[in-house]
Amino acid sequence: MVQSMRETERKYAVPSSSDTSWLSDASWLSRLERVEGVTAVVDRGPEELDAVYYDTADLRLSGSSATLRRRTGGSDAGWHLKLPLPGDSREEIQSALTDAVPDTMVDLTVSRTRGAMLTPVVRIRSTREVRHLLDAEGTLRAALNIDTVRAESLRAEGRRAVWNEVEVELAEGADPALLEAVDKKLRKKGIARAQSPSKLARALDETATAATAVGTDQSGDLDLNPGSAGEQVLAYVREQIRVLTALDPAVRRDRPDSVHRMRVACRRLRSCLRSYRSVLDRHATDPIRAELKWLAGELGAERDQEVLMERLTHRIDGLPEELVLGPVVARLQTWNVGRGTESHQRTLDALGSPRYLTLLDSLAELVEQPPLRAKARKKADKVMARAVLKEYDRLAERMPRALDLSPGPKRDVALHEARKAAKKVRYATEVARPALGKPAKRLGKRIKAVQKVLGDHQDSVVARGTIRDLAVAAQGVGEAGFTWGLLYGTEQAVAGTREQEVPAVWARASAPALRKQLRK
Incomplete structure (x- = not known):
């Protein structure tokens, strides 16, 4: 069975020269300022954690900020896949402890591994002191973990590293302000945020466990x-x-x-x-x-x-x-x-x-x-303006032809083709926005309005076909067809309304001033 949760935490590096005796007495956390709800800090005792991290030969998982480990010890032994989310959060997907990588985990990493074999990379053992920050009802608000970490490369014999670190993990539903308050306390003690985003990243660096094949983006070396x-x-x-x-x-x-x-x-x-x-x-x-x-x-x-x-x-x-x-x-x-x-x-x-x-x-x-x-080495503005205008001209050819047709299947098809052309223009403006600025943004916004009207029209065309099929099936077993007819008529009316709206929306998007701004 696979389960998923959102993990929000911050990691802190403890300098080897620091006096860390204060970490063993976390009573200072109970005096956190400006944080409502924390009333007690409870020592949950030590844990021994043993994790083997898996990756491809060229470290494709870690290169995409994902990690996969098999961990024993603690309360959540099993396979853990961590995928990046914005900010301090990651999605953690867990499955039961098995000897080999579960098929489910293999599947969930395919887009990053591209089918390459997953093998052990690093073993990380941690002695963890756990402190729980609780509210008045005894509900967990956050956990502060003090780890003594021992990393060993499984690809380069004899390469090891040892360090201390602190993790502060927010409980589900807890106020993110708690992370900020703890952060402030730690910084006053001289404990700064860790430069490495994960234990694995630091272990790979400090044990010099390098990739055995080139698998990273080299586009920065293209001059x-x-x-x-x-x-x-x-x-x-x-x-x-x-x-x-x-x-x-x-x-x-x-x-x-x-x-x-x-x-x-x-x-x-x-x-x-x-x-x-x-x-x-x-x-x-x-x-x-x-x-x-x-x-x-x-x-x-x-x-x-x-x-x-x-x-x-x-x-x-x-x-x-x-x-x-x-x-x-x-x-x-x-x-x-x-x-x-x-x-x-x-x-x-x-x-x-x-x-x-x-x-x-x-x-x-x-x-x-x-x-x-x-042209890749030329300035972006002129190159991108030409590309956007070329897509725009294709749309400008299709739209009048579609509008000149009488309502019916041929016009439906023509409007659908115009919609696809509008998408190409809008996506072209997205690429060009850093170079062209407001003109590209303005054109993209107006083309999106055209696309939206044409999209609703096309959806009504598809819906009518499905409604008719459902009505035929209902009639075949003697069910009433009144409601299906009513739905068909509603969609037909929607399509007619959208067709009436298209000329005005297109007129705004085809204003000569927009094209003139792009040509500058």
């Missing part, structure tokens, strides 16, 4: 000047790859909105590689774009199902009770269970495929050895 087009495009690409990689474990565990966000990361990457072909050679990036399209498509089945279910549920909930005739809700739920299970399995199959691993390798190679073109 790109600050403010160059190549620097800014690569920064955007790296960020979207980081987002995609970080979301993989959440998608596998079916976390809310994770599929949508991972799919968007795929689309942003695809769009960037398309729009900035003048910076990155398309002969190298077009195959990656094709694989990103495949992955987005596999994720899309599940995401489209989520969107459609939310839309139809909202429509039914908005109807007066007397207009919901027959088992409409039950039929919708039955339809969703079948389709939802199937689409989620499709996602898992994609993430478990060799094709996905190959894509991850290609993305890693893209930032390690980017296929830069000559």
Whole structure:
């Protein structure tokens, strides 16, 4: 069984020359200033912890700020996978103690390891003195742990390190101000925040346990000047790859909105590689774009199902009770269970495929050895303005053609194609924003409004097709079709309204002044 929790803690380095006797008497913590609720500090006694950390040969996990360990001793013996979160927090995923790395943990690290074998790297043993900070009801608010750490490299015989450190871990639901108050007390004692983000990072450094293969981002050695087009495009690409990689474990565990966000990361990457072909050679990036399209498509089945279910549920909930005739809700739920299970399995199959691993390798190679073109070394503003305007011109060609068509299936398709073109413009402005500033931001905002109207129109087209299918199935078993007809008519009316809104929204986005600002 796997369980997950949010861990919020700070680590402090204790200098070897410091008088640490005061650490053994933590009564001073009971006098924390400006922190409500802490009334007692309880000594929970010592613990002996023994952890073996696992990573790939080239330390891909630690290189992405993740750690995997097998730990014995203490109250939470087992396998612990820690994934980075903003600030002082990390997500900790735990599973039962086994000899080998559990399959679940292997799967949850795939986006970072890219399928490379996980082997022991460092053994870290800690003698821990535990102090609990409690409130008046005896509820834990935070734990202060004083660790004597002994690290041993499992790849380089005889390399060891010893140090002391302090951890302050916030209890679930506790006020983060408590961390600040303890921080202030520790700094007064001469104890500063640790430079290493984790015990593993310090152990790797102090035992000189280096990677045995190159697996780090080398784009900083590409002789790109600050403010160059190549620097800014690569920064955007790296960020979207980081987002995609970080979301993989959440998608596998079916976390809310994770599929949508991972799919968007795929689309942003695809769009960037398309729009900035003048910076990155398309002969190298077009195959990656094709694989990103495949992955987005596999994720899309599940995401489209989520969107459609939310839309139809909202429509039914908005109807007066007397207009919901027959088992409409039950039929919708039955339809969703079948389709939802199937689409989620499709996602898992994609993430478990060799094709996905190959894509991850290609993305890693893209930032390690980017296929830069000559314009990558030029100033970003002009290069990016041309790229944005090129995407904008494609949209400007599609929109009038779509609006000139009569309402119906052909116009629906044309508006959908215009919507996809609008996305490309918006993503291009995202990449260009550091160089182009307010003009890019303003254009992106107006294009997003166009995309939103066209998106709601397309959602109504898809919803009507599903409603009709559900109505046919209901009619086949003698159920009332009134409510399904009502829902169909509602979606048809929504589509008509959105079509009426498009010209005005597009007029704001196509204002000549916006294009003029980008050309400056």
